[in-house]
Amino acid sequence: MQDGFMNIWLYRLGWTYVLFIVFLLLAPVLYIVYISFNEYTFGARIYEFTTDWYTLILADKILVASLKWTGFLAVGVMATAVPMGLLAAKFYKSTRHKVAFVTLMLSPLFVPADIMGSALLIYFKNINHAVEAFGAFLGVTWFHGFLQLGFTTALIGQIIYTVPYAFIVILITMSRYRDQQTEAARGCGANAWQAFWQVEFPQIKVGVFSSLAFVTILSFNEATRTALLKGGFDTFPNVLVSQMLNIGMSGESYAMAGIMAVVSMVFIGSIIIITLIRARGIERKFQPKAEPNPIN
């Protein structure tokens, strides 16, 4: 409606369409939450409201163990994917071949999850065989199980998946940062690290923290690659999928899924709103005022 020419009903229709699409996307999630409060869970004819499934979550050992592993993976992903995304975003700003760089950075997202997972599985197994063979050739056992499927391989799989997202989220904030401020800091005597940490980082930290939150949620949601690369432990999404395929989801699983869905949505929604508010704030800040107090 910014130009004032648009038909008001067309404008309202546009908003109705957007809300309809959002509702369509969120409806299954809301349904899960609805079921999680049913005494008789999914498929029952009767609906009796209860919060018992939520209180029983902690008693479910499989669920708790899977949550623990999911948490470890999320921490590992945060500690590696976000710094990698930040470095990539820094490099993006200095390279002249921006399109090529972005294409390369985002390329892991174009590979379907199951293909990427199986490719990594074969890759890790081959490396493992090769390194073990090398160890046998040397007559040592140090390399035994060098890259066996387990936490490290699952973590690598998740890092490959989340780095492009971390990169994009940081880049959005970083694109508003003016490099001349870094030059000004360097001109004031700061070395490259001081200029980054004291001048640039405070202005892009919203992007970095958003990126941390985003990759955590991605890690919690990732199932396919992790299922192929995790070895002998289970993550929460894997437990859910496994239950679904074998015995059907338990009431506790519905409750846990409901918690995660709501927390994710609130988290992501807050990040988007904060980022938008900050971005508008920064734009306003860079608008110099008309001379309010002439000095001369």
Added chain:
Amino acid sequence: MAEPFSSTNTEPPAVEVVGLGKNYGPVKALDSVNLSIAQGGYTVLLGPSGGGKTTLLRLLGGFIRPTAGKILLHGRDVSGLPPNQRPTTMVFQSYALFPHMNVEKNVGYGLKIQKKTKTDIAASVERILSLVGLEGYNKRMPHELSGGQQQRVQLARSLVLERDILLLDEPLAALDAKLRKDMCIELKRIQEKIGITFVHVTHNQEEAMTIADRIAIIADGKIVEEGSPREIYERPQRKFTAAFVGENNLIEGKVINVNGDGLTMDAGFAELAAITKKQASVGSEIAISIRSELIRILDGNDGQAEGVQKIPATYLEEVYLGLTTMHLVRLPNGVEVAVRRISDDDADFGGTAGQEIIVGWNREDAGVHTD
């Protein structure tokens, strides 16, 4: 090696660049530049956009690495040093203040890096804010300041470091005309007070004339000409300078006669004489330049004076510019020439478009350009 720009003492120049070049891929932004700037002066690098002046300034500041040549600051080769290890600091066109720090923290940033005590930082910040006329603004955030005030904070942030060389990259370009004029005078005042070397880049010749002790004209990646503002304005040596600075009328032609006092040029429609010490051979292509305020529209009596060059022209139009009025006339070869007169002295002149007139100038006022 270039002659020191404006110094007769034995100290090494504040800035000396030797054979300095910078390429961006196949583009030569700066081509084998030699320049020497004496200590304690206000030097302006003036030139059209894309001429290489900002590249030169950024090379001096250490923000880009030269492709060729050397940069010596106070006689020390700093070509490979980063900005934080040079005796320079820079003021940027876009204010480049740190938006998350207030005025006090912005100005004291460099001192904090130097690990000065809080008391020392506070005292230095107070002193420098007073110098730039921003007392009492310590706690304001950058977005609470006007453009002019932001630029003063930036200036304070650089000056507080007490470095020997201050680089200014189009510092006034973002300000409106009135503020730019005030800031020009302010910059000059500050430079004279603290006595360090200022190197200021601008494409605005009025700004350059107002503040500079010396001007270097830069175009196409080369230093075209250097001199004092008066030399550059009144006696430009190169044709490019004559065309770029002031409002010079250029007339081109071939030399047909050279004598002890000067030469005569055939402009195609008239033979024009000029007084010059420049060497030019008969048959060579040259140009003469006459500033618009030195050309006159002659009446019968004017033309009788000795040493006046007269040529016929056709009157085109009058453009009122406030203090002055510009009259456009066309020479017989089709070249349009500007004649500028003080508006108050111009009231009785009533030229009409298409009127045949005579314009003229004193022969010693014409500049001769062989390149």
